[in-house]
Amino acid sequence: MVGHLLEIEELKGYYRGTFGVVFGVDGVSLTLDSGEIMGLAGESGCGKSTLAELVSGSPPPLLHYEGGKILIDGFDIYHIDPEVLRTEVKCKRMSYVPQASMESLNPVKRIRGFIMDVVKERTGKKPSREEVLKTAGDHLKKLGLESSVLDRYPLELSGGMKQRVVIGISTLWNPKLLVIDEPTSALDVTSQKHMIKSLLDLKQAGVIESMLYISHDISSLRQLCDRCAVMYCGKIVETGSMDDIINNPRHPYTQGLISSVVSYDPEGRQKGALKSIPGEHPDLRNPPPGCRFHPRCPYAKDVCKTTEPAVIKAEKGRRECACCLRLDE
Amino acid sequence: MNKMNANNVLLQCKDLTKIYVQGLIVANSVVGAKNVTFDIKRGEIVSLVGESGSGKSTVAKMILRLIKPTSGDILFNGENILSYDIRDYYRRVQAIFQDPYSAFNPFYKIDRVLDKAFGLRNDHYSSDKRKEITESTLKSIGLNPDEVLGRHPHQLSGGQMQRILVARSLVIGSELLIADEPTSMIDASTRAGILNLLLDLKRERGLSVLFITHDIGQAQYLSDRIVVMKKGEIVEQGPVDEVFVNPKHPYTKDLLASVPRLYEKWEYT
Amino acid sequence: MWELLLRSRKFIFGLAVVGAIILFGIVGPMVTRDPNKMDYTSMGQPPSNEHLLGTTIFGQDIFAQLCTGIRNSLIVGGLAGALGTFIAILFGALGAYKGGLADTIFSFVTSIVIVFPVLPLLIILSAVLSQRSLFLVAALIALTMWPWAARSIRSQVLSLKEREFVNLARMSGMKDTTMVITEVLPNMLAYIMMVFVLLVGGGILAEASISMIGLGAPGAVTLGQMLWWAINQTKYANWWTMWWWFVPPGFILTVFLSAVFVMHAGMEELFNPRLRKT
Numbered sequence: 001m002v003g004h005l006l007e008i009e010e011l012k013g014y015y016r017g018t019f020g021v022v023f024g025v026d027g028v029s030l031t032l033d034s035g036e037i038m039g040l041a042g043e044s045g046c047g048k049s050t051l052a053e054l055v056s057g058s059p060p061p062l063l064h065y066e067g068g069k070i071l072i073d074g075f076d077i078y079h080i081d082p083e084v085l086r087t088e089v090k091c092k093r094m095s096y097v098p099q100a101s102m103e104s105l106n107p108v109k110r111i112r113g114f115i116m117d118v119v120k121e122r123t124g125k126k127p128s129r130e131e132v133l134k135t136a137g138d139h140l141k142k143l144g145l146e147s148s149v150l151d152r153y154p155l156e157l158s159g160g161m162k163q164r165v166v167i168g169i170s171t172l173w174n175p176k177l178l179v180i181d182e183p184t185s186a187l188d189v190t191s192q193k194h195m196i197k198s199l200l201d202l203k204q205a206g207v208i209e210s211m212l213y214i215s216h217d218i219s220s221l222r223q224l225c226d227r228c229a230v231m232y233c234g235k236i237v238e239t240g241s242m243d244d245i246i247n248n249p250r251h252p253y254t255q256g257l258i259s260s261v262v263s264y265d266p267e268g269r270q271k272g273a274l275k276s277i278p279g280e281h282p283d284l285r286n287p288p289p290g291c292r293f294h295p296r297c298p299y300a301k302d303v304c305k306t307t308e309p310a311v312i313k314a315e316k317g318r319r320e321c322a323c324c325l326r327l328d329e
Numbered sequence: 330m331n332k333m334n335a336n337n338v339l340l341q342c343k344d345l346t347k348i349y350v351q352g353l354i355v356a357n358s359v360v361g362a363k364n365v366t367f368d369i370k371r372g373e374i375v376s377l378v379g380e381s382g383s384g385k386s387t388v389a390k391m392i393l394r395l396i397k398p399t400s401g402d403i404l405f406n407g408e409n410i411l412s413y414d415i416r417d418y419y420r421r422v423q424a425i426f427q428d429p430y431s432a433f434n435p436f437y438k439i440d441r442v443l444d445k446a447f448g449l450r451n452d453h454y455s456s457d458k459r460k461e462i463t464e465s466t467l468k469s470i471g472l473n474p475d476e477v478l479g480r481h482p483h484q485l486s487g488g489q490m491q492r493i494l495v496a497r498s499l500v501i502g503s504e505l506l507i508a509d510e511p512t513s514m515i516d517a518s519t520r521a522g523i524l525n526l527l528l529d530l531k532r533e534r535g536l537s538v539l540f541i542t543h544d545i546g547q548a549q550y551l552s553d554r555i556v557v558m559k560k561g562e563i564v565e566q567g568p569v570d571e572v573f574v575n576p577k578h579p580y581t582k583d584l585l586a587s588v589p590r591l592y593e594k595w596e597y598t
Numbered sequence: 599m600w601e602l603l604l605r606s607r608k609f610i611f612g613l614a615v616v617g618a619i620i621l622f623g624i625v626g627p628m629v630t631r632d633p634n635k636m637d638y639t640s641m642g643q644p645p646s647n648e649h650l651l652g653t654t655i656f657g658q659d660i661f662a663q664l665c666t667g668i669r670n671s672l673i674v675g676g677l678a679g680a681l682g683t684f685i686a687i688l689f690g691a692l693g694a695y696k697g698g699l700a701d702t703i704f705s706f707v708t709s710i711v712i713v714f715p716v717l718p719l720l721i722i723l724s725a726v727l728s729q730r731s732l733f734l735v736a737a738l739i740a741l742t743m744w745p746w747a748a749r750s751i752r753s754q755v756l757s758l759k760e761r762e763f764v765n766l767a768r769m770s771g772m773k774d775t776t777m778v779i780t781e782v783l784p785n786m787l788a789y790i791m792m793v794f795v796l797l798v799g800g801g802i803l804a805e806a807s808i809s810m811i812g813l814g815a816p817g818a819v820t821l822g823q824m825l826w827w828a829i830n831q832t833k834y835a836n837w838w839t840m841w842w843w844f845v846p847p848g849f850i851l852t853v854f855l856s857a858v859f860v861m862h863a864g865m866e867e868l869f870n871p872r873l874r875k876t
């Protein structure tokens with residue numbers, strides 16, 4: 001019985017500071033198997049980046065792990081020795097590329113200098129220049145970059161190239177799982193397509209086995225992911241295959257989200273009007289009681305205001321939906 | 330001095346060029362826009378589409394008289410915009426910007442923005458009448474005045490603030506609205522509301538909109554005509570169905586092929 | 599903004615000390631005797647019951663001098679700070695906002711004045727102007743201190759200028775000067791406060807410096823003047839033996855300036871988002 005590569009159960013992570021408590025991630029469960037590309041969709045403030053930071057094992061200073069389990073390839077990352085986390089899990093089994101990470105390249109160092117620093121930190125011994133140039137060069141080729149990139153400074157590279165360099169450095173040790181947060185949002189439209197292709201190539205080349213791809217742009221997710229989870233207000237409201245989520249959304253929020261996406265159609269303008277979801281995304285310091293979507297839900301009933309809906313799982317296709325009104329489906 | 334406009338053209342840009350020169354001794358020039366020529370008719374929504382650095386914001390700022398063109402003309406209702414008195418011009422042309430949080434002065438309540446809008450109008454209403462007009466305008470665009478008036482910008486959401494800016498231009502009564510990426514910092518689920526609002530205003534009041542965006546899907550949904558820009562120059566323009574279904578210029582074709590579509594997956598060769 | 603300020607412990611501590619000294623300076627001169635009156639019975643005496651901090655070589659009560667000295671020093675510092683801040687805003691904000699030629703001229707003038715060595719200039723000016731009053735001293739100090747404040751104000755205005763609400767205000771038909779005063783400056787209130795606080799501290803220090811070398815306002819009693827007299831009357835004894843004369847003013851000066859800097863540090867922690875930890 002093969003276990004899941006990534007297993008998250010009732011994960012809770014809150015921000016604590018002088019502003020109070022922000023319930024960033026409030027009871028999230030999902031599973032990811034080897035070989036899958038899973039998308040995490042949702043709007044700004046829903047908690048998807050928070051979830052990624054928690055999965056990375058090193059949340060930023062104000063974010064606290066509050067409960068639940070995260071198992072990466074069997075390792076319970078919040079209940080093991082930090083040294084084991086650093087040597088066995090990070091970079092080797094899981095790698096995290098945060099948003100706008102291309103800005104993290106040291107502007108006064110050449111790329112190869114940066115890579116040598118990373119390797120030295122990780123393995124404890126200083127690598128030889130030829131070694132670095134050879135291994136890193138081959139690795140970056142898989143992302144579509146020339147090995148001459150190693151001799152460049154970050155400012156000589158375009159945004160897309162820098163992003164790919166960072167992804168390359170993060171995957172030097174062939175992690176099984178790549179967690180990547182909005183890699184395309186700072187890029188031009190034409191670079192976005194190349195980026196997504198590079199990620200698919202990376203999987204094809206066997207460097208990574210699966211990916212957790214976080215984005216607010218459902219059209220991009222559609223191009224890349226096999227499965228998708230939709231988050232709202234710190235919780236996952238629906239999970240399923242990409243096709244199901246787009247063509248047959250069950251949760252009212254997912255339905256609203258899909259019908260508000262304005263997508264380009266080469267056949268000409270669609271006749272239907274776009275629908276928006278009334279109201280605003282709630283403040284995570286003060287989430288609504290009961291079902292978190294009820295203030296904006298067109299089907300809301302009294303029970304939605306008081307009880308949180310249970311997650312209903314469909315038999316096949318690992319479909320889940322957290323809305324008690326969809327009991328009949 | 331109202332000239333009869335036979336072909337109903339509201340705004341016309343002719344060979345608009347902006348070149349930035351840096352340095353006194355060794356001059357380094359950067360082309361912001363070059364030979365931009367297009368027009369906007371009454372009651373029409375034209376989208377200016379391009380990637381970052383394509384010059385679309387430069388063109389918008391020149392139309393708004395925030396920067397001066399190096400050469401070329403902009404005509405509004407057949408007359409050069411520089412010949413209009415500045416207040417008169419702003420009575421006819423207004424804008425909404427990309428970052429709603431930057432567009433409001435955080436020091437004041439949002440009511441101030443709407444109050445100042447009345448200053449541009451020719452009529453002088455009492456404060457009661459102004460309050461009435463403000464409230465009815467806010468209601469007409471889907472905002473509840475009680476939820477919005479008397480608040481500071483940080484207490485409101487991006488979608489609400491963009492709507493208030495639209496209300497501001499309605500109070501001023503402008504004929505042309507320049508919308509510079511108004512939805513790029515707003516959530517997807519509220520974005521549709523803003524786009525639908527612009528469509529309603531076009532249908533009901535004959536408002537013309539210059540919609541500047543890098544998002545092809547939104548441009549397709551909203552516009553009657555498209556102008557595609559690259560590195561400061563126009564590469565293609567025409568009715569929306571022509572440009573987006575049968576693109577002629579290779580850049581346009583590339584651009585359209587790179588847009589992720591919701592219902593179809595890319596084919597990689 | 600005020601609620602925010604009250605959260606900073608540094609600010610409250612600094613403010614408390616500064617406030618206490620200011621209070622001292624206001625109330626003190628009202629309850630002590632005339633600082634210039636010479637008591638021939640006790641000249642150059644250490645602290646006693648009659649003279650709390652002892653007397654100067656001329657029989658003047660040091661405690662009385664201290665109170666008046668604090669008041670006068672604060673007046674000079676406050677005036678210099680206010681005038682300096684005003685000039686800094688004028689040169690920094692207007693120039694930055696208008697841009698173009700005005701900006702070039704204003705920055706040019708700022709750069710020139712900033713390079714002038716302050717103390718030698720003050721010395722020369724003080725020596726040339728023989729009728730020196732406290733107000734003149736304050737004005738001179740303000741005229742030499744404004745440039746660095748103007749520079750920082752200018753960079754703040756330049757960044758605020760790029761915000762869209764400035765464009766929007768322009769598109770509501772506002773004139774340039776109105777825009778600087780009503781749109782830009784209110785957003786800089788925190789910054790201007792910080793600049794003012796520092797300029798007041800700097801003003802008091804500058805006044806003490808020129809007084810200590812004998813170029814302050816003659817006849818006025820300020821902390822710096824006290825130090826000048828204390829150090830320069832070597833006729834009758836070695837000056838460091840009369841510790842009760844120079845220690846009080848020096849101590850107050852040090853405490854006041856430290857409190858000002860602590861206040862400023864507290865304010866900067868709050869207002870500068872890059873320094874914020876939470």
